[in-house]
Amino acid sequence: MPGEVGKGLQVGVLALQGSVMEHVQCLQKIPGIDIIQVRKPQQLSGIDGIILPGGESTTMGKLARELGILEPLRELIQDGLPVWGTCAGMILLARNIVQQDDVHLGLLDVTLRRNAYGGQLDSFSRTAVIEKIAPHEIPLIFIRAPYIEQWGREVEVLLELEGKAVAVKQGNILATSFHPELTDDLSTHRYFIRKIEQSLLRLYL
Amino acid sequence: MDRYTLNKNLAQMLKGGVIMDVTNVEQALIAERAGAVAVMALERVPADIRKQGGVARMSDPKMIKEIKRAVSIPVMAKVRIGHFVEAQILQAIGIDFIDESEVLTPADELFHIDKKSFDIPFVCGARDLGEALRRIGEGAAMIRTKGEAGTGNVVEAVRHMRSISSEMRRVQLMPREERMTYAKEIGAPFEMLDYIAENKKLPVVNFAAGGIATPADAALMMQLGCDGIFVGSGIFKSSDPEGRARAIVKATTHYQDPQIIMEVSGGLGEAMAGLEIDKLEDQYARRGW
Numbered sequence: 360m361p362g363e364v365g366k367g368l369q370v371g372v373l374a375l376q377g378s379v380m381e382h383v384q385c386l387q388k389i390p391g392i393d394i395i396q397v398r399k400p401q402q403l404s405g406i407d408g409i410i411l412p413g414g415e416s417t418t419m420g421k422l423a424r425e426l427g428i429l430e431p432l433r434e435l436i437q438d439g440l441p442v443w444g445t446c447a448g449m450i451l452l453a454r455n456i457v458q459q460d461d462v463h464l465g466l467l468d469v470t471l472r473r474n475a476y477g478g479q480l481d482s483f484s485r486t487a488v489i490e491k492i493a494p495h496e497i498p499l500i501f502i503r504a505p506y507i508e509q510w511g512r513e514v515e516v517l518l519e520l521e522g523k524a525v526a527v528k529q530g531n532i533l534a535t536s537f538h539p540e541l542t543d544d545l546s547t548h549r550y551f552i553r554k555i556e557q558s559l560l561r562l563y564l
Numbered sequence: 565m566d567r568y569t570l571n572k573n574l575a576q577m578l579k580g581g582v583i584m585d586v587t588n589v590e591q592a593l594i595a596e597r598a599g600a601v602a603v604m605a606l607e608r609v610p611a612d613i614r615k616q617g618g619v620a621r622m623s624d625p626k627m628i629k630e631i632k633r634a635v636s637i638p639v640m641a642k643v644r645i646g647h648f649v650e651a652q653i654l655q656a657i658g659i660d661f662i663d664e665s666e667v668l669t670p671a672d673e674l675f676h677i678d679k680k681s682f683d684i685p686f687v688c689g690a691r692d693l694g695e696a697l698r699r700i701g702e703g704a705a706m707i708r709t710k711g712e713a714g715t716g717n718v719v720e721a722v723r724h725m726r727s728i729s730s731e732m733r734r735v736q737l738m739p740r741e742e743r744m745t746y747a748k749e750i751g752a753p754f755e756m757l758d759y760i761a762e763n764k765k766l767p768v769v770n771f772a773a774g775g776i777a778t779p780a781d782a783a784l785m786m787q788l789g790c791d792g793i794f795v796g797s798g799i800f801k802s803s804d805p806e807g808r809a810r811a812i813v814k815a816t817t818h819y820q821d822p823q824i825i826m827e828v829s830g831g832l833g834e835a836m837a838g839l840e841i842d843k844l845e846d847q848y849a850r851r852g853w
Binding site: 374381398413414415418421422426447459473477478482502503538541 | 569570571573574576577578579580581596597598599600601602632636637638655658659660661683684685810813814817818821
């Protein structure tokens with residue numbers, strides 16, 4: 360069971376659809392982690408952090424709502440649970456979505472545009488140094504990706520491309536337009552795990 | 565990074581999801597609302613193509629564009645096997661995925677499209693491992709079972725998935741010196757057998773398609789190892805398309821949970837009428853090679 364003494368970090372991956380196994384396989388390469396694939400609300404109890412993977416945000420948001428995961432997840436994040444959304448996961452977190460009335464978790468204080476670069480023909484990859492995450496260049500893969508057009512004062516931008524934010528942090532929330540889970544570079548996963556460890560330290564100190 | 569990798573990556577994002585055939589904007593919106601990860605835009609669903617007969621071609625670009633404008637999820641469309649100009653048209657529209665499909669009337673009896681010469685990703689049908697690897701060799705970024713479209717009968721999709729899985733197990737177990745002979749036997753590019761032996765999976769994602777009509781059918785194909793589901797006629801030829809679409813989406817996510825599959829399977833009304841395979845005049849799965 361999650362949360363038991365003597366176990367590793369309990370890291371959830373929202374496992375409704377999308378790049379679930381890619382995230383799981385990245386986490387498996389980092390020692391000291393127990394991975395929980397979250398498909399039901401009960402599986403949220405006892406986790407120390409959660410990844411919202413890439414995929415289709417409309418599908419994931421809808422399933423999360425209908426399966427009763429969305430509300431308890433929102434409360435946990437509001438109470439400080441570290442969360443990281445990649446691509447569709449970022450969309451699930453956003454407070455405002457351009458040309459869309461409904462939002463999902465609505466906790467990340469940004470205005471985000473879906474499919475911001477266009478369709479699949481406009482998907483692209485590049486590299487960049489994100490100082491907070493790692494000192495070296497990391498590969499960034501954008502698949503029908505969103506970007507952030509505007510952000511609130513609480514939001515720290517970790518990477519900007521042509522004036523749009525593509526990696527941001529707001530307290531316990533991390534969000535990236537790109538997919539580190541599709542690459543061999545574990546820097547962003549390690550960064551998120553460090554954030555989880557720090558949040559646990561704060562709880563116990 | 566090359567386009568092919570980015571295209572395989574898009575297919576990865578569709579995993580665990582359901583791709584639904586739609587014939588107009590209204591159906592596309594229903595599919596999106598029900599939780600489809602993508603829609604396949606076509607003029608007639610396979611069941612109607614089967615009934616009406618005649619030559620089935622790529623859909624009207626105008627209709628595909630309307631559907632593309634109406635939804636935010638990826639839009640796919642079909643071209644005839646070997647019809648690379650239809651594919652050029654779809655690439656010009658800027659849709660997200662092309663299905664080189666046996667459901668349409670083949671345009672070339674010898675050759676499939678050289679998919680590597682396109683920027684846009686392709687999905688192709690396969691009945692066995694050799695066929696899957698030939699399509700991947702030509703540049704397909706995603707594979708699906710052929711099944712037998714428009715029948716509401718899952719038996720062919722099961723047969724195709726089981727063939728692919730059992731041949732993959734064989735490749736993983738055979739000593740290296742047997743691989744070249746096996747590649748020759750099944751007509752597969754040799755390097756891909758090496759890839760399967762080392763990685764224990766196909767180089768691209770593999771969805772189920774052809775005859776899936778119920779939530780249980782979807783969960784069956786997922787338990788057999790498919791990465792996701794295509795539903796063609798099964799949704800909009802049933803009595804309650806929206807309810808059935810939602811149920812199939814949930815059963816695909818919770819394919820390992822009989823309790824949930826049981827709950828979503830109840831009260832869906834009539835499934836599409838089914839057809840027996842050996843009574844068919846035309847087996848689409850035999851198109852292509």
